[in-house]
Amino acid sequence: MKYGIVAFPSKKLQDLANSYRKRYDPHYSLIPPHLTLKAPFEADENQLNEIVIKLQKISKSNKPFPLHVYKVSSFEPVNNVIYFKAEINEDLQKIYQDLHEFGDQPPYSFVPHITIAQKLSHSEYSDVFNSLRMVGIEHQEEIDRFHLLYQLDNESWTVYETFRLGKE
Amino acid sequence: MKYGIVAFPSKKLQDLANSYRKRYDPHYSLIPPHLTLKAPFEADENQLNEIVIKLQKISKSNKPFPLHVYKVSSFEPVNNVIYFKAEINEDLQKIYQDLHEFGDQPPYSFVPHITIAQKLSHSEYSDVFNSLRMVGIEHQEEIDRFHLLYQLDNESWTVYETFRLGKE
Numbered sequence: 001m002k003y004g005i006v007a008f009p010s011k012k013l014q015d016l017a018n019s020y021r022k023r024y025d026p027h028y029s030l031i032p033p034h035l036t037l038k039a040p041f042e043a044d045e046n047q048l049n050e051i052v053i054k055l056q057k058i059s060k061s062n063k064p065f066p067l068h069v070y071k072v073s074s075f076e077p078v079n080n081v082i083y084f085k086a087e088i089n090e091d092l093q094k095i096y097q098d099l100h101e102f103g104d105q106p107p108y109s110f111v112p113h114i115t116i117a118q119k120l121s122h123s124e125y126s127d128v129f130n131s132l133r134m135v136g137i138e139h140q141e142e143i144d145r146f147h148l149l150y151q152l153d154n155e156s157w158t159v160y161e162t163f164r165l166g167k168e
Numbered sequence: 169m170k171y172g173i174v175a176f177p178s179k180k181l182q183d184l185a186n187s188y189r190k191r192y193d194p195h196y197s198l199i200p201p202h203l204t205l206k207a208p209f210e211a212d213e214n215q216l217n218e219i220v221i222k223l224q225k226i227s228k229s230n231k232p233f234p235l236h237v238y239k240v241s242s243f244e245p246v247n248n249v250i251y252f253k254a255e256i257n258e259d260l261q262k263i264y265q266d267l268h269e270f271g272d273q274p275p276y277s278f279v280p281h282i283t284i285a286q287k288l289s290h291s292e293y294s295d296v297f298n299s300l301r302m303v304g305i306e307h308q309e310e311i312d313r314f315h316l317l318y319q320l321d322n323e324s325w326t327v328y329e330t331f332r333l334g335k336e
Contacts, residue, residue, distance in 0.1 A: 001179065008326050008327070011169060011318060011320060011326070014320055014326060015320055015321040015322075018320060018321070018322050018324075022322065029197035029198075029324075030197075032320065032324060032326040145329070147327060147330075150179060152179060152182055152183055152186060152200065153183045153186070154183075154186050154190065156186075156197075156200060157200075158176050158179070158182060158200040159176070159315060159327035159330065160330075161313070161330045161332075162315075162327065162328075162329045162330040164329075168336065
């Protein structure tokens with residue numbers, strides 16, 4: 001099975017992200033707006049218990065972190081994903097590192113973000129990015145939990161379990 | 169905000185349900201296949217903590233229950249929802265009752281089910297129901313958790329928290 005670990009921001013920020021994703025993100029219906037903490041990874045179902053125990057330890061030994069989303073950015077030229085960029089901070093970096101002590105090492109440095117557009121044509125990309133960058137974003141909240149998800153055959157994601165930061 | 173409480177069955181059963189929902193259920197992209205344990209209810213965000221504490225007590229004082237899905241049925245003539253019917257059992261009934269000790273009382277008796285089709289035209293309904301009833305369903309598993317979800321503006325659902333049955 002394919003698993004992933006994400007944090008869902010508040011309903012307010014999800015609704016705002018969805019107002020863009022609806023038009024510009026073909027993954028719109030597969031998963032709610034999210035901050036990826038560990039990229040999708042393959043694991044056997046019989047490893048699941050072991051993973052859950054690791055995640056319980058990680059959630060307990062970390063604490064809620066501030067999420068400050070402060071600009072619209074893009075991964076171009078690597079790819080044309082457009083996202084709300086979140087400020088990195090020690091607490092968030094620590095959670096990310098802990099989550100990467102098992103499984104594959106991250107293929108690139110951590111850029112915390114919430115995707116709002118992807119897989120656009122080249123011409124559409126430029127228009128959308130310029131327009132969203134002008135609108136901008138400024139939002140703060142606290143994230144106190146993350147979720148372990150698994151992917152269904154139709155590529156949508158189901159939550160398996162929630163882990164509350166700083167709690168048993 | 170609007171909240172709901174559901175159990176997600178195994179990936180295997182979700183994939184099977186989705187193979188029908190994709191064609192016959194307009195809610196297909198709003199939530200993964202699920203067994204509703206408490207119908208959607210309105211609550212203020214400031215009541216959320218209190219609700220979570222209630223759900224922690226309920227999950228702790230109940231235990232995992234067997235899910236036996238044994239036939240394709242329908243709510244006709246009330247409505248034309250087609251579903252995988254699950255056998256009622258004491259453990260499941262107890263969880264349902266406990267979850268209805270707060271908020272509104274259920275407007276009808278509990279028929280545990282996983283929806284696979286709804287909002288079909290009358291003629292389509294008859295064809296689909298007859299064909300799915302012939303195919304049938306026979307599946308057993310154990311459910312060891314339920315989830316509290318909230319609804320976004322686009323009517324999709326995000327998981328807020330998982331509660332493991334029989335655990336703290």
